[in-house]
Amino acid sequence: MTRKTTIAALLAAGTALAPAMVPAQAADPAAEVDYSGTLTILTKFGMQRLQPYFTDLAAQYEEMHPDVSIELIQEDDDSIKGKTSTLVASNSIPDIFFSWTGTWGGNFVRGNRAADLTAVIGPDTDWGRTFAPAAVDAFVYNGRNYGIPLYLDAKFMGYSKPIFDAAGVGVPATFGELLSACDAIKAAGYLPVSFGNKEPWAGLHYLGQLLAYNVPRDVLEADFDPATATYDDPGYAAALEQFAAFEDRCTIGPDVNGVSYQTAIQQLSDGKSAMYYQEIIEFDSAARPDTALTADQFGFFALPAPADAAGDPMALEGAPEGYMISSASDNIPLAIDFMKFATSPGHARTLSAPPYGQPSAVVGGGDPETMNPSVVAGLDDIAEASYLVPWLDTVNHPRVAAAWLSEFQGFAGGTSSAEDVMEAVRKAAASVAN
Amino acid sequence: MARSSSLQFDGAAPAGSAVPELRLPRLAEQLLSWRWVALAVLIVGWFVYYPIIDNFRVSTTTQDIFTGEVQHVGLENYARLAGDPVVLTALFNNLAYAVLSIVFQVFGAFVLASIIEDIASHRMRNLWRAIYFIPSAISTTVTGLLFYFIYQPDIGILDGLLTAAGLGGWSRAWLGDQSTAIYAVIAMSQWQGFGYSTLLFTIAIQKIPRDLYDAARMDGAGPLRQLWSVTLPMTREMTGMMIIVTITGAFQVFNEVMVMTSGGPNNSSQVLGTWLYQMGFSQNEMGYAAAIGSLIFAVTMACGLAQLWHTRRRRVAA
Numbered sequence: 002m003t004r005k006t007t008i009a010a011l012l013a014a015g016t017a018l019a020p021a022m023v024p025a026q027a028a029d030p031a032a033e034v035d036y037s038g039t040l041t042i043l044t045k046f047g048m049q050r051l052q053p054y055f056t057d058l059a060a061q062y063e064e065m066h067p068d069v070s071i072e073l074i075q076e077d078d079d080s081i082k083g084k085t086s087t088l089v090a091s092n093s094i095p096d097i098f099f100s101w102t103g104t105w106g107g108n109f110v111r112g113n114r115a116a117d118l119t120a121v122i123g124p125d126t127d128w129g130r131t132f133a134p135a136a137v138d139a140f141v142y143n144g145r146n147y148g149i150p151l152y153l154d155a156k157f158m159g160y161s162k163p164i165f166d167a168a169g170v171g172v173p174a175t176f177g178e179l180l181s182a183c184d185a186i187k188a189a190g191y192l193p194v195s196f197g198n199k200e201p202w203a204g205l206h207y208l209g210q211l212l213a214y215n216v217p218r219d220v221l222e223a224d225f226d227p228a229t230a231t232y233d234d235p236g237y238a239a240a241l242e243q244f245a246a247f248e249d250r251c252t253i254g255p256d257v258n259g260v261s262y263q264t265a266i267q268q269l270s271d272g273k274s275a276m277y278y279q280e281i282i283e284f285d286s287a288a289r290p291d292t293a294l295t296a297d298q299f300g301f302f303a304l305p306a307p308a309d310a311a312g313d314p315m316a317l318e319g320a321p322e323g324y325m326i327s328s329a330s331d332n333i334p335l336a337i338d339f340m341k342f343a344t345s346p347g348h349a350r351t352l353s354a355p356p357y358g359q360p361s362a363v364v365g366g367g368d369p370e371t372m373n374p375s376v377v378a379g380l381d382d383i384a385e386a387s388y389l390v391p392w393l394d395t396v397n398h399p400r401v402a403a404a405w406l407s408e409f410q411g412f413a414g415g416t417s418s419a420e421d422v423m424e425a426v427r428k429a430a431a432s433v434a435n
Numbered sequence: 436m437a438r439s440s441s442l443q444f445d446g447a448a449p450a451g452s453a454v455p456e457l458r459l460p461r462l463a464e465q466l467l468s469w470r471w472v473a474l475a476v477l478i479v480g481w482f483v484y485y486p487i488i489d490n491f492r493v494s495t496t497t498q499d500i501f502t503g504e505v506q507h508v509g510l511e512n513y514a515r516l517a518g519d520p521v522v523l524t525a526l527f528n529n530l531a532y533a534v535l536s537i538v539f540q541v542f543g544a545f546v547l548a549s550i551i552e553d554i555a556s557h558r559m560r561n562l563w564r565a566i567y568f569i570p571s572a573i574s575t576t577v578t579g580l581l582f583y584f585i586y587q588p589d590i591g592i593l594d595g596l597l598t599a600a601g602l603g604g605w606s607r608a609w610l611g612d613q614s615t616a617i618y619a620v621i622a623m624s625q626w627q628g629f630g631y632s633t634l635l636f637t638i639a640i641q642k643i644p645r646d647l648y649d650a651a652r653m654d655g656a657g658p659l660r661q662l663w664s665v666t667l668p669m670t671r672e673m674t675g676m677m678i679i680v681t682i683t684g685a686f687q688v689f690n691e692v693m694v695m696t697s698g699g700p701n702n703s704s705q706v707l708g709t710w711l712y713q714m715g716f717s718q719n720e721m722g723y724a725a726a727i728g729s730l731i732f733a734v735t736m737a738c739g740l741a742q743l744w745h746t747r748r749r750r751v752a753a
Contacts (some may be wrong), residue, residue, distance in 0.1 A: 086716040089499040108719075112501030199611060201699060256588035258700040261610025264587070399718040411701030415612050 021205050030326075031120045034334040037068035040347070041095035043085065045322070047077035050155040050286055054357050058343055066394065069335065079200060089114060095342065096330040100148055102139040102320045103396035104225075110142040115325040116333050119146045128341060135389075148323045149340045150362035152352060155319025155383045156206050157301040159287050159375075164191050164275040168329050172300070176214075176243060176307035183251035186275045186424075195250040195274035198258050201410040202336035205393045206318060207278060207304070208409060210308040211240035213316035213390040214306040221312070224397050227433035236311050241412065241419040243307055248413060251276075255415040265364055272292050281319070285358025288375075303376055303382060319387035320395075321362050329349035404429035481658045487732060494725035501719065512726035522727070525705045528617045529734075532624070532706065533685035539625040540632040545670065547629075548636030549662050564637060567630035575627070579694030582623040586610050613703035616696050622705055624691045632677060639673035640666060678744040686734045707731045 044055045052075055059071035074095060076084045081099060088094045094114060100106040109115040122129040122137060123146045129137055132150055140148025156180075165171070165182075170188035173179040183193035198204040212221060215236035224230040248254060266286070269277035272293035279287060288299035298327050306314035326336045342348070349366030353376070360367055360380050369377045383389070392400045406426040411417030417425075459467065466727055469476075494513070494523070497506045551563045570578070585592045586609035594606035609619040644665065651661050689708035692698060698705035698713060705713075707727055715724030 053487035083712070083716045084718070086500060090716070108501040112499070112503065114501060138605025199696070199699070253588060256611055257584065259588045261583070293708065400720075403713070403718050407699070407701050410699055411613070414611060414613060414700045416701060 022095050027059065029120075029418050030118055030333050030337055032334045032419055033391050034338045035332060035355070036066040036335065036338075038335065039072060040097065040332070040336055041072045041074065041078065042338055043074045043081075043098040045076060045077040045078065045081045045099040047080065048112075050356055051359075054352060054359075055343075058339075058348065062339055062342055071339070075359040084235070086398045091219060092329070094327045096332065096336045097324050098327065099322070100140075100325045101322055101392065101395040102148070103391045104283060104398060104402075105395040106140060106148060106325065107142055109325055110145075110147050113328055115147045116328045116330065116336075117145050117147065118149070118326065118337070120417070121337055122146050128344075131344065131346075131364060133321075133364055136323075139321045139389075140325075141322060148325050149344065150321040150323040152282060152323075152359040153319070153321050153362055153378065153380065153383055154360075155223065155317050155386070156278060156280055157379060157382070158194075158276050158304055159269060159279045159284065159299060160276045161269065161274075162298045162300050164272070165300075167191070168275065170384050172302045173305050176247075176305045179305050180246060180250045183247075184386050187250075192253065192268065192274040192359060193276075194247075194276040194278070195260075195265040195268035196248075196252040196257045196261035196278065197262040198410060198413050199261040201406040202392070202394050203262040203265075204244075204257070204413045205409055207244055207407055208240060208405075209390055209393045210304045210305075210316075210318040211243050212236065212312070212393075213318060213388065214310040214312045214314060215240040215243070216312050218313055218388055221390070224430075227398050227401060227430040228428075230401075230434070232423055232430065237423055238419050239307075239310070241422060245412075245419075255413065258410060258414045281376060282359045284375050284379065285355045285373055287362040289356075292422065296373055296375070299375055301379060313384070313388050315387035317383060317388070318390045318392070319383065319386075320339045320389055320391045323362070333356065398430070398433045400433050401426060401429045437686050444483040452595075463707050477506050489733070490725050490728050493722055494729050496722045496725075499719060500721055508722065512723045513729075515723060516726050516730060520708055521702045521705055522707070522730075524702060525707045525710045528704060528706050529686045529688065531617060532621055532688055533682045535618075535621050536625065536628070536681045536685050537678055540628050540681055541674060543625075543631035544629055544677075545667075545674060546662075548640055549666050550634045551633070552637055552640045553658065557644070564634060566632045569630065570627045571631040572631075573627065575690040578623060578627050579691065582619070582626075583610065583695060586619050610696055611700055613700055616700060616704040617706075620691050623695065627691075632681075635677065636670065636673065639670040643669045648688075675745050676742065679738055681747065683735050683738040683742075686731060686738070707734075 005143060038127050042055065046052055046055055053119045055073055055075065059073055063069055063071055072095075074084070076099075082105075085094075085098060086257070088098075089109075091110075100109060100115075101317070106115075120126070122132075129146070133153070136150035136153060137146065140146060140150060141178070160172075164186065168186040168191065169186045170182040173182050186193040196203070216224075217236070219237070220234045224232055224234075248257065265274075266277050266279060266283060268274040269279075269285055270289070270292040277287065284299070284301070288294045288296045290296075303317055324340060326333055326340070344361070344363050344366075346365060349361035349363035350368045350371065351357070353361045353367035354371040355373055358373055358376055360372075360376055367377065367380065393405050396407065405422075405424045408417050408422045412419065412422050472494035495507060495509055496507055497512075498504070547567065551560055551567075554560045554563065573581075585750045588594060588606070588611065591609075593609065594603075597603060597606045607615060609615050647665050647669070648661055651665050656664060687708060688706050689712070692704055692706050692709045693712070696704040698709045702710075707730060711727040711731070714720045714727060
């Protein structure tokens with residue numbers, strides 16, 4: 002696309018498309034399914050490794066129902082937000098679309114863009130009972146169900162057992178031990194933690210977990226809401242200080258802003274770094290049969306909590322991720338039927354096993370015999386977590402999230418201080434509240 | 436075609452003519468002539484002028500793309516624009532983009548085109564033109580990825596070369612350092628656009644009559660003198676146009692920044708186009724994004740008017 006057409010497209014999108022009328026829900030979700038027509042689906046499985054999952058599902062569903070045609074739009078982590086916003090702004094939201102929990106999903110509910118699915122997935126419904134209750138509850142807004150959880154996600158520190166052995170370090174139990182382990186690994190000639198913060202959400206994931214450890218849950222949740230946010234808890238400064246120490250002793254330092262997260266995970270896979278902070282859904286891509294780090298050499302642990310932290314040391318950063326159905330869809334029952342098909346036990350097990358490795362939100366949706374043992378163990382840790390703290394960039398208002406993202410990137414790059422970060426976040430929250 | 440009653444006689448019929456000549460009234464004639472351009476006017480009006488006008492309307496509102504709620508806020512978004520530090524950064528970056536692009540893609544390309552056109556062998560001239568043009572044929576996404584690897588800290592080619600040359604102290608995360616990120620993006624853009632500008636200048640140089648060079652040589656002018664006294668004046672129109680097109684392009688830049696830094700780190704490499712995108716599609720502030728769009732329009736419009744003024748002035752001078 003040329004520069005002129007890009008700007009013209011941006012202008013056009015920002016003008017003619019923006020004042021869109023919000024449609025009312027078109028059909029009863031519990032109505033009889035009409036197996037005809039076209040279903041459009043926006044997925045977050047755009048990565049080459051994940052793409053076949055929905056492609057295969059669509060092909061199978063079309064074969065079962067010859068009058069149904071499925072059009073897939075497959076995006077990845079980086080592009081999904083922009084794509085979704087563009088589709089919403091142009092009133093072209095697909096029948097089924099990916100959503101995070103928290104404020105991001107709340108946007109669709111607030112704008113009546115998501116179909117109310119309480120009648121089919123709510124408490125005491127046949128379909129609803131097939132999911133882990135916490136996963137279904139994560140998509141409840143105003144007491145109603147709006148989302149279908151597909152898989153569970155949480156953040157862990159993946160590590161290379163051979164490098165840990167070479168450096169003579171064990172799994173750290175506290176944040177202080179982690180820093181000491183980094184020193185030992187560095188002395189052994191390895192990069193302790195590969196960290197790419199070119200995409201600033203990667204760094205924010207560290208901070209989210211540290212905030213859960215340092216800031217009491219009720220304070221944190223009050224601060225997620227701009228109307229009640231104060232951001233004056235000393236835990237924020239403590240978490241930023243801990244991150245600075247971690248960056249200094251465990252990573253390449255402020256240069257992390259020039260490295261992409263994909264390069265960083267590749268460094269772990271190639272055996273060049275000892276650790277990489279990753280989502281459970283990335284376990285299968287970090288250690289594969291064709292990488293230097295194999296699945297049996299891969300280990301993981303939750304980012305250790307600092308001693309005497311004022312928050313919840315059993316909290317874990319993560320959330321289920323799932324799909325919503327457009328309230329404007331011409332065929333809501335058909336869209337629901339497709340998602341029932343996608344979350345059936347057989348497909349759930351396929352999703353949980355390699356090469357996808359996305360632990361299904363369906364009860365019994367993972368077969369330990371076919372799954373990566375690390376993913377199975379990670380699911381146990383998720384189940385034991387006292388609190389799943391959501392991602393900072395999806396739980397916050399977009400303006401507050403943007404302040405976190407940009408200013409924390411500056412903090413990681415050594416150009417912003419902890420005070421700068423908190424001031425920017427406070428200012429953004431205040432501007433939203435007003 | 437049947438003649439309607441609205442048609443009128445225009446004076447007396449010519450001598451010897453059996454049928455008097457009929458002519459439409461002047462206004463009707465003018466209106467009828469519009470039918471040939473009506474479709475084009477409609478298309479241009481709908482796809483170019485309507486979005487511009489509507490963009491201004493949207494810029495006087497706040498809009499929530501999820502709820503469709505619209506609030507009229509007058510010129511509030513423009514006041515916010517004036518106080519937004521990221522807009523200032525973006526304007527500076529766009530300006531830096533323009534200045535460096537003029538240096539490399541206009542004057543650098545002009546010098547290179549002159550050197551290439553001075554090569555005696557036709558085959559070698561074609562070869563060099565092709566070599567310099569190839570980067571322009573590569574997509575920005577691919578080029579962005581290529582330069583990401585070049586710029587990577589520690590393991591990137593650039594840092595490797597600097598270290599090998601004993602300049603390891605200069606190595607850094609070029610895209611991750613707030614002081615270098617935008618310049619790293621601009622450098623990539625020059626690499627990509629340089630060949631295209633060179634090709635345009637070679638075409639302009641080829642149109643210069645050879646007699647002028649022969650005459651200059653007979654007067655004792657060397658290659659530099661010929662470049663200054665013959666090539667430069669004879670390609671002045673192309674140079675002027677290239678400067679204006681380059682400035683306009685620099686204020687519309689989007690893809691290069693989006694692919695390489697997305698405006699980071701900490702908004703240090705934002706340009707107006709990427710800030711507009713982030714405001715509209717990441718932060719759900721479509722009204723403010725439209726105000727940024729108006730600013731881009733004002734700057735590029737000024738460049739367009741300068742181009743028109745320059746072209747007219749040249750015609751008058753000729």
